């Protein structure tokens with residue numbers, strides 16, 4: 001879909017297409033719809049980023065809490081959104097050894113106990129080994145640093161989901 005087609009979408013159709021660019025937070029694309037017409041993919045991204053940045057810390061943490069754990073219960077019960085399922089599969093989380101699953105479960109719960117929100121990382125840009133290493137490393141951060149880092153990862157996930165939905169440059173007009 002090129003940006004001209006995006007700009008022509010009704011509110012409902014826009015949400016149909018973009019509703020999950022931030023995991024389980026349709027209110028965010030809903031809020032940026034009012035800024036159409038968008039000049040391009042980067043413009044949509046910028047409006048989403050500005051919206052997230054404008055939230056108080058509790059709002060940012062609310063976004064983080066909408067994210068399913070990596071290799072968590074939702075993955076194993078089939079309760080993931082299609083986006084998340086695909087991302088977790090791409091990072092290799094659908095084929096973990098039992099000891100890897102339990103390691104991820106305990107690291108995720110240690111992280112959540114420390115920060116009060118789940119560990120979030122852009123799975124498509126990392127292998128499962130990178131992710132386990134990052135989880136361990138980031139456990140050592142303070143809450144403020146970690147919240148900022150996690151929101152940065154949410155924006156990377158969003159950027160990749162958007163690039164799957166919107167062509168970077170509309171096909172040339174001639």
Ligand SMILES: NC(=O)NC1=NC(=O)NC1=O
Pocket residue numbers: 067068069070083084085087088118119120121122123124157
């Ligand atoms: N907790 C997470 O980081 N979850 C996820 N990262 C992704 O890239 N997709 C997810 O579901």
